[in-house]
Amino acid sequence: MGIKGFVEGGIASIVAGCTTHPLDLLKVRMQLQGESNTAVSAPAVQQVRPALAFHAGTQKISIHAAAPVPKPHPPPPRVGLVAVGVKIVQQEGVAALFSGVSATVLRQTLYSTTRMGLYDMMKQKWTDPHSGKMPLERKIAAGMIAGGIGAAVGNPADVAMVRMQADGRLPTAQRRNYKSVVDAIVRMCKDEGVTSLWRGSSLTVNRAMLVTASQLASYDQFKETILERGWLKDGLGTHVTASFAAGFVAAVASNPVDVLKTRMMNMKVAPGESLPYSGALDCAVKTVASEGPMALYKGFVPTISRQGPFTIVLFVTLEQVRKMLKDY
Numbered sequence: 008m009g010i011k012g013f014v015e016g017g018i019a020s021i022v023a024g025c026t027t028h029p030l031d032l033l034k035v036r037m038q039l040q041g042e043s044n045t046a047v048s049a050p051a052v053q054q055v056r057p058a059l060a061f062h063a064g065t066q067k068i069s070i071h072a073a074a075p076v077p078k079p080h081p082p083p084p085r086v087g088l089v090a091v092g093v094k095i096v097q098q099e100g101v102a103a104l105f106s107g108v109s110a111t112v113l114r115q116t117l118y119s120t121t122r123m124g125l126y127d128m129m130k131q132k133w134t135d136p137h138s139g140k141m142p143l144e145r146k147i148a149a150g151m152i153a154g155g156i157g158a159a160v161g162n163p164a165d166v167a168m169v170r171m172q173a174d175g176r177l178p179t180a181q182r183r184n185y186k187s188v189v190d191a192i193v194r195m196c197k198d199e200g201v202t203s204l205w206r207g208s209s210l211t212v213n214r215a216m217l218v219t220a221s222q223l224a225s226y227d228q229f230k231e232t233i234l235e236r237g238w239l240k241d242g243l244g245t246h247v248t249a250s251f252a253a254g255f256v257a258a259v260a261s262n263p264v265d266v267l268k269t270r271m272m273n274m275k276v277a278p279g280e281s282l283p284y285s286g287a288l289d290c291a292v293k294t295v296a297s298e299g300p301m302a303l304y305k306g307f308v309p310t311i312s313r314q315g316p317f318t319i320v321l322f323v324t325l326e327q328v329r330k331m332l333k334d335y
Contacts, residue, residue, distance in 0.1 A: 015332060016123020017116060019325035023317050024115040029092075029104035030313035031111070035172040036091050037306035038269045041298045088308050099175045107171030110164050110188035118161025122219050123325075125153035130227075140231070146224035154219025158212045163204035165211055167191035169272040181275070207271035210287050214264040221260045226253035226322055246323050254318030258311040263303035265310065267291055 024031075086094070095103050129149035134141045141149075158165075167188045174182050185191035195203045229249035239245040267290050274283050284290040294302050 010124075011332060011335065012127030013120055013124030015325060015328045016127065017120030018328050019321050020115040020119030020123060021112060022324045023321040024111045024119070025108060026320050027313050027317040028108050028111050030309055030316065032104060032106060032172045033088055033091050033095075034265075034306045034309035034313055035169055035269055036095070036176055037086075037088065037309055038266045039173055039176060039273060040086065040305060041302065088312065095175065103175055106175060107168045107188070110168035110171055110191065113188050114161050114164035114168055117164055118157045118215070120157075121160050122153040122157030122215065123223075125156060126150060126219065126223050129153065141227070143224065143228055146227055147220045150220030150222070150224045151216040153223075154215035154217075155212045157219070158215030159208065162208045162211050163192055164188060165268075166195070166204060166206055166272045169269055173269075173273045177275075183275075206274070207268050207287075210264055210268035210271055214261050214268055217261045217264060218257045222253050222257040222318060225256045226250055226318070229253060243323065246326050247319055250318045250322040251315050253322075254314040254316075255311060257318065258307065258314040262307050262310050266303050266305055267294070270294065 092104070099106075126149050129152065130141055130146075133145045133149060167185070170183060171185050171188070171191060174184065177183075183191070183194070185194065192204065226249050229252045230245060233239050233245050233249060234241055239248065267287055271284055271287065271290055284293065291303070298305075
């Protein structure tokens with residue numbers, strides 16, 4: 008039964024991930040709006056010569072005006088979901104909407120298969136044998152444990168996916184141009200070291216714990232409530248309703264961490280240069296300081312637009328796969 012849960016969850020996750028990949032790409036692009044392509048920290052102020060210059064051999068003092076410091080350019084206006092999608096298609100082509108889809112497949116294979124399988128195992132162990140129900144607090148705990156372990160396993164694919172999705176927004180000379188998820192992982196190991204594959208892993212783990220706990224636990228809870236109160240019968244209508252509600256809960260809970268995770272993973276560091284962000288807290292402080300608190304909810308529209316369909320496809324597919332494999 009344990010292996011079966013991994014297989015069912017893996018199939019459903021890959022189908023859902025590939026189906027909603029363009030929405031995930033739009034979410035990443037919107038979360039990176041307002042961030043510099045090179046470094047986030049303010050540029051160093053150029054040192055100027057003293058205003059008072061004393062000429063040798065005379066007592067005459069000449070006063071030179073200091074060079075004016077150029078004012079920083081105001082950040083470009085934020086662009087909406089539809090405008091971002093249209094711009095990508097116009098500048099990069101329709102195929103660009105599926106940039107990094109190979110990384111999505113690998114990410115779902117590693118991350119989602121692990122979290123779905125572990126959650127299913129804990130659900131079977133922690134369900135009350137007499138009532139056949141699992142308390143909400145146990146569902147949340149199971150989701151957090153399963154999500155954290157799954158995120159640690161799938162972080163390399165997550166980093167590769169974010170970079171491949173964000174590549175098109177960079178100037179041509181700065182693009183990484185990864186050919187596939189394998190090429191991305193190999194080049195990251197070669198150019199930045201193996202540890203770069205787990206860049207932003209603390210945020211990935213935290214986000215995954217929030218998403219899995221809110222998504223899987225709330226789906227089970229919503230489904231049980233709908234069936235107990237007789238609002239709908241156990242079928243497609245119940246699965247769609249419960250999964251959409253679970254997707255909304257997951258989007259609200261995870262978006263701030265998701266923004267920070269995206270920015271940490273997308274950091275581009277040349278040899279000898281310091282990291283734009285020293286850690287998750289530094290990233291949060293700089294983001295809020297330069298763009299305001301609501302910057303943590305950048306990309307929320309595509310997040311909910313993606314989480315809703317993703318969660319619906321995930322659980323509807325999962326229920327169908329379970330029916331197909333119920334005799335195995």
